Amino acid sequence: MDYLRFVARQTASCDAFERGLERARRNPRALTYDELEGLVVHYRRLLHGQALAAARFPGTGIARRLSQLAVAGTHVLQRDALRRRMSLRSLVTRALPRAFRSVLPAVGVAAALFSVAALAGLTLTAVVPEVGSLFLGPEALAGLRRGELWTESIFAVTPGEVASSHIATNNLGVALTAWAGGALAGLGAIWIVLMNGFMLGAVLAVTWHYGMAGDLGAFIAAHGPLEISLILISAGAGLEVGRALVVAGDRPRGERLRDAARRSALVLGGCLPWFLLLGFIEGFVSPAPNVATTAKLAFGLLLETLFLLSVLNPWLPPQPADAVER
């Protein structure tokens, strides 16, 4: 084919497509159906033109222009798949519980690892109490010797709202890192679960050693159950991603990874608001001396139940095996 004739034929199409694309970029909703159809027809012609130019006239100006317009057009016009638009209600009551149920086995693994690490921390610190100082530091230990929990001195000088915001952002950071760490074949998530479990066991043993375990229990009664659940679920969601990376099964690994990432990110997203609430409770309710321990514990268990009901939604029927949630 004659180069100049090809250029002349393609230039008109390029110009028309460029104008339509600019309008689509500025306000896609302003395009009429006919205009959109025309744009797609030009796009199809352009794609064929750029393929022909790349094969027959490589390196020429028209090949460059066609390629640039094809890339720009693809970005504006193409979607990987039509994802069903979902209302917030459907997202919370259907998609989130289904995603949560799908990562439950991984959450179970995270819980088992956490328990083993907590037991190890408890046992090791009971035998060698110095291990506790690695996590608590000398000042907290000195306080324990005086019969004071380290939390008392912290909340004595830090206003509840400041403590709440720090606790919430710290917990959110841990959860997000645990999830992201799961992408490293699960290793990051496992590390965070083991560290947190070991730390809890060690701290329990140290406070037990100084006869302050009851005070610690009173402090964590309101927020502890939910905090541990949230960390384990975030890490479990991360483990699900790690599992997809290591064990792809009968699906392409990339596809399996993307699916696991979407489901687990939804689970993580479902946990995030609870972290904010948790920060508030840990900053205001947990250190409150005028609230009885039993009340704190009842509140903590109620909160945990509400959380589990919301993310599991027991009223939602199980998804048919052949259904694909997009």
Add this chain to the structure above:
Amino acid sequence: MTSEQPMANESSPATVLGLDNVRLQLPLAGVGSRVLAALIDYVLLGLLVLTWWLAGLMLVGSLGLGIGWTVAILVLGSFLLQWGYFAALEILTRGQTLGKQAIGLRVASRRGGQADAGAIVIRNLLRTVDVVFGVPMLLFDPQSRRLGDLLAGTLVVHEPAAGEEPRLGRLPAGWGARQAAVVEGFLRRAAYLERRHAERLARRILDAIRRDDPELAGGAPAGDPVDALRAVLQVGEG
């Protein structure tokens, strides 16, 4: 418009299958431009967080919230900025943070289309891990993807340049696409070349035209050889 075709060739870095299974080369961004864009973004993010704190502390009295609540809002706000800056900008601008905009990059789906909000959130939640593992992955992955891109199914591509391409109105007898590519390449760069080099190259091309098609070269105006070349080949822009 939707497309569910698989990648044309996983080992060919930039090739995807477009509509009608037509191959399309995506201009993938390499490690250099991506690191540069990220550096710009992190500097801007740092400034943003700093501004947020300074503004908050200056307004502490006028807001009437008290120092405790002000600090709490500042802490939560800076956390949101740190975790949300990249994702929010990429969602709002169809794949561009300010750093990417400055360098001319854009996040795209793995088929070159627009990445959806879910994919953008996922790729940005993995930044904590990619701060350490991202650069080696960008270096070794054939499609220059970091971990976040792998999980989200995204690519980072160069934004197509908006510059005009010289369009030849005629060619000397016997000249084909190869010679046209050389002339167009020269004309595209002529404005950026040193004047004497541009003139020397234009003269050489005019000599070649005189040799192959004396009749066509006969109409060359006197004066600037680059302008003469444009006139001889009836160069337009488009």
